[in-house]
Amino acid sequence: MNDFLARQHLFLPGVWLDGVTLVMLTLVGFIGLVILRFSKAYLHGDPGRPRYLRWLLATLTAVMVLVLSSNLLVLALAWMAASLALHQLLTFYADRTQALVAAHKKFLVSRVADLCMLGALALIGAQVGSLELADLHAWAEATPSLPAAMHGATVLLVLGVSLKSAQLPFHGWLLQVMEAPTPVSALLHAGVVNIGGFLMIRLAPLLVKAELAQTLLVLIGTTTAVVAALVMTTRVSVKVALAWSTCAQMGFMLVQCGLGAYSLALLHLVAHSLYKAHAFLSSGSTVDQWRTRALVAKREPVGLGRWWAAAGVALLAVTAVGTVSGASPRLEPAPWALAAVMGLALTPLLVRGAGGGWRRLATVGLGALGVAALSFTWHAAFGQLLAAPLQSGEMAPRLALVIAGFGLLFVLQAVLYARPDGRLARTLYPRLFAGLYLDEVFTRLTFRLWPPRLPPRAPHGRPSPVIETLEA
Incomplete structure (x- = not known):
């Protein structure tokens, strides 16, 4: 373990530099550059483009700080900052009710996840006496079995990561953020939503000794991956199908972490980020290809x-x-x-x-x-x-x-x-098309506890225009 820590020695105060850091920095920088170039053309002539670019750069900066940080508290604060900056991008079009509803749901879920993260850090700090990654890894290596407080900390970490990774039943916001600009969808699906997997990889020396947390990762990830993959087959909208795909992929990444296959999780993170960035930024041509295939006679x-x-x-x-x-x-x-x-x-x-x-x-x-x-x-x-x-x-x-x-x-x-056309298909298809009604239950409960602020009603008593979700 000493050799392992030596290879991760900090060259700058507060910076954790290793192979994972270099891979992630390259990935974030490449995808950020592509999205930035795409955004300039996508929002050409839009009066809000300067504001959009400021928040986009703020989000990317927060993610890079998160990747470089050697301190868990700084990492958690950078994750919160990335989430808050992304919220400004999701609500870029303030007159789109659907976008505001989705952003509101994500905001609430993310804040609960933040509380879980801060609770976990409090327990870790009390047990280890430090929030530095090097100290935590050394403590985990020297500890044969984790005390109850650290088991509680790892469970809180898993819950926080699951919430921010759009795992069931807190996934609805990810399906409904399509009213934001397309490059924002690419940034979310290709970057920000993958941070949970990165955090699990960073904390691998601790998590491999937390059987309860690993089992919870496998249970949550498997359930989400299976359900999301089934629901995805019923989608007509390309972007919504991609959103369900992200839910499934994030679930599978958590499964890899729960089984201790952290190298595969890192590979999955990189591959998924590149694929989703390309899929969303080329979604217009994807629709044309889908229409072309629809003209071909089905087998x-x-x-x-x-x-x-x-x-x-x-x-x-x-x-x-x-x-x-x-x-x-x-x-x-x-x-x-x-x-x-x-x-x-x-x-x-x-x-x-x-x-x-x-x-x-x-x-x-x-x-x-x-x-x-x-x-x-x-x-x-x-x-x-x-x-x-x-x-x-x-x-x-x-x-x-x-x-x-x-x-x-x-x-x-x-x-x-x-x-x-069989009985199983007739029974499952309507329920799968509705996403097993999981998001409807969560949305009703959320709006009852904390309703969102929506645009005022249009003149003559008619409701303001609502861009319907793309699930139809």
């Missing part, structure tokens, strides 16, 4: 037998790649479990490839092998950047929960795709 549903066969082939491919790479399922069970989930995720590609002839099937099959190989390769590469301690505690229950949850997701998706 007949594929039978369940082909789904099971494709799943078997995908899992065999992942197993073969993992074996060749030398990864040991006994020493590192978490990456293998997550690789199995990836194999199930690749199954739809094989199913579609099987219906396009042998050449198409071979192309898709080779692509699946390539994705599996890249996953294990990048896992090894990012493992060199992140000197996280080995996983401790009993992992079998968490692995069983992940395999059961994502196995259920695969079975439901296969049945729904193979039998779109």
Whole structure:
């Protein structure tokens, strides 16, 4: 552990410099530059552009301070500052009621998360006597088992991260912020919402000894990922589908942290940020592509037998790649479990490839092998950047929960795709389209406790125009 701390030695007071910091700074700087350039053209001629640019730069600055900080209190304050600056961007169009409602819900959820974070820091400071990351890591390494107060601190950290990562049932605001400018959506989905995963990676030496917190991460993440992935298949709007995808991806990132696969979580964070930035900034062309595909004649549903066969082939491919790479399922069970989930995720590609002839099937099959190989390769590469301690505690229950949850997701998706007019589809589809009504319950409770300030009603007693949510 001393060697580990030596590599993280602070070159400047208050700065934590390691491989993770460099990766995150590069990521934030690159995405921030792209969004800044896009914003200048997107808001050209808008009188509010100077105000928008000020708050955008304030958000990016706060995120960079968060990434560089070696002190947990500074990190938490920077996260709050990023959230408050982002709030100004979400309410950029003050006459759009839907934007104000979504921003209000996010504001309340974020403030509860802030309280959880501050409570966790108070407990950590009382136990460790310091909020410096180096002191906390050294204390965690020297402590065989965590006291009850530190278990409470880790649970509060998990709750705070879950709230800010749009996990169910506090996810509704993420689906309804589309009334903000498109680059703001890209900044939120590609940057700010990923901070929770970064914090879990920073605190890996502490979290690997907190079994309750890890189990909570796996439970929350698996539930959100499964539900969000199912709901996403019912979306018509491209941007809303991307928002549900972000919920699912954040859930999967928490699962990776809960299983101790912090190098995979870091890889996931980088890949998700780049993908979502591109997806939102190119959402206009995505709509055109979707319309073009809609003109193509739809194929007949594929039978369940082909789904099971494709799943078997995908899992065999992942197993073969993992074996060749030398990864040991006994020493590192978490990456293998997550690789199995990836194999199930690749199954739809094989199913579609099987219906396009042998050449198409071979192309898709080779692509699946390539994705599996890249996953294990990048896992090894990012493992060199992140000197996280080995996983401790009993992992079998968490692995069983992940395999059961994502196995259920695969079975439901296969049945729904193979039998779109069946009884299960007719029963689930309306409820999934409504998001299981989770956000409606949360919104009613939120508005009852703290209603938002909305624009005044328009003349002649008519309500002010409301831009309806894009879920229709």
